[in-house]
Amino acid sequence: MKGKILDSLTIEGDSKIILLVIDGLGGLEMDGRGTELEAAHIPNLDDLARESSCGLIEPVGKGITPGSGPSHLALFGYDPVENNIGRGVLSALGVGFKLTERDVAARANFATVDREGIILDRRAGRIPTDENIRLCKKILNRLRLPEGIEVFLEPEKEHRAVLVLRGDYLFGDISDTDPQRTGVKPLDPLPLNRESEKTAQIVRSVVDQIKEILKDEDPANMMLFRGFAKYRPLPSFMERFKLKALAIANYPMYQGVARLVGMDVHPPQRDMAAQFQVLKERFSDYDFIYLHIKETDSSGEDGDFDRKVRVLEDVDRFIPEVVSLGPDVLVVTGDHSTPARLKSHSWHPVPFLIRSPYARKDRVRGFTELECAGGILGTFPAVDVMALILANAKRLTKFGA
């Protein structure tokens, strides 16, 4: 409802917006050193915070730890609960696969099983990508499917691939075959509702055939599936917000979410410096540029406090360049928290700053969790970020008389 109101108020403009998403930004105190943001020497982000309205954002809701899909959708102004996109769909979009409304997608992993079918390695020793490509071709050549059903198997890096089934009346509410651990057999793909029964049968047949096709391969003699989901297109960023948008993200997942909302997606870059270089080069061509930094999240997931601190300091060095581009609205935030101490995503609200001539300054003196908690924006839902951005970009008209 609120999304609909927002959409009805958007107007065209020539203001420029930059959304810098530092993945897994928020942290927790660890070993008496404060949080990662507190431990990091980030003078430029601190300065920026002093010139901005600050707050904390909640990706999905109090206490809810989000995946990257929902947390990014929220940042992009799409209710993450109403638009719960399956991992499979995000992966397919991430590899640039053109999904249709007749498609069900799933993540696929090559794996190693023993003679009894017990999983020994969920990643088949991270086989080389070439081997992955060869095996996908082999499978596609031999798979037999019911009349009217098409299948696609798109190799990604190493052991990863994406499965897409295309046909009429396919549905994606099907349980994972990947048990997410070793020492057990793959699970059966079960329909989670009536309408997905037919699709689950097809998946079961696909799984059985793949097992047969791969049986003499080594080490990739099995395939595991998870995140089955039917593709349902979303209204695009351009339709909703009248923004021509570019995503500068290095990882397929984030490129996938960006494609899902209709952003242009720049090819992946080798490192952060190259990403910021792209930002500079493409800044004048777009109304809205989303730049995604991954390494804060991966170092957090690895429990590597020091590395996360270093990545934050690396990001900090690029902030003056970003500011010097002169965006009308600059937002720096994260999609969720990934405290090194937890080695995983967490539910903790995420530091947020918005800099524009119309953002009220507050008393925040640095870019940390605690400082932002005292910011003038308070703690608010991430799904409201786009409304705040559009308002500050003067791209919203008045509601009601």
Add this chain to the structure above:
Amino acid sequence: MKGKILDSLTIEGDSKIILLVIDGLGGLEMDGRGTELEAAHIPNLDDLARESSCGLIEPVGKGITPGSGPSHLALFGYDPVENNIGRGVLSALGVGFKLTERDVAARANFATVDREGIILDRRAGRIPTDENIRLCKKILNRLRLPEGIEVFLEPEKEHRAVLVLRGDYLFGDISDTDPQRTGVKPLDPLPLNRESEKTAQIVRSVVDQIKEILKDEDPANMMLFRGFAKYRPLPSFMERFKLKALAIANYPMYQGVARLVGMDVHPPQRDMAAQFQVLKERFSDYDFIYLHIKETDSSGEDGDFDRKVRVLEDVDRFIPEVVSLGPDVLVVTGDHSTPARLKSHSWHPVPFLIRSPYARKDRVRGFTELECAGGILGTFPAVDVMALILANAKRLTKFGA
């Protein structure tokens, strides 16, 4: 849903409530002087803030700039999105016109057009009110309408009037004929949905006839219409909250919203002092008195920082009188922000204070945007204000066992 729960909990009482609405209260830093509230010398409001629970309210939602209609409805406890009232209805109620459920209303302006029908002046040189009255009569005498349709044309001040069409199956989703600028012709009244087609036809006939009737007049030789809306009565303040309520507001628009929710409306006063005098005189007769100060908003709209500061200081001088009446609950807030720097309504949350024996005091030391942001109430939706008022007035019973 939340509104329904609230209504089910209201109980009678003899507590007294004052809601002081300082229109366009919130501001923005300007010329290094801080915000209007920061620049103003308002010792009484500052004292009040120290004795109160403070916070910031959001009229409609993060980033949304509201019109006065929705922002007042929210303050009065009516969801501003579910109850999006058209400008025409508010204007009709504002002039005291008794609308029925068969009515569609619109704002009307006398205007000047040239021989080709191009608009030269959207206000017909702000014709005297007497001339307005004469022209409205002339039009009504000559207008011919389809069987079963009645028409009313209520003069307001200068060039302004209200059009009301009454009949069965009339609907108000019709586009404006007022293009809101000069140098172009008036627009055609177009139906915005199927059910409004018949009404749009009638409006078109009315517009054509008025053009003919006024053709020899000077300067008011045309009429422009905007804000068509069907009247849908709301459950009254009395029904919902068991409060006998009075509005002390000088402008038709605010009187209109007050009438819409069934408040008594005091006749307009010549100035702020007279309004506070009425408050004193009628205080014992009502459970709830809403007093509306307009000049903060108009000075903000004019971009006149200094005048807005002066009006705030004027209001401040009446605060001790208000306090001395001894209301059980006193709320001071605004309907929305109107920063002088923006010369318009804005989306920024609005300072809010509630003083009652049961409102927790916080660390707020003055009545400013930034101080209120650090208040114990945080930032919250304006539609929740009435629940907070009723609770502090001991006019709500417990929810559930």
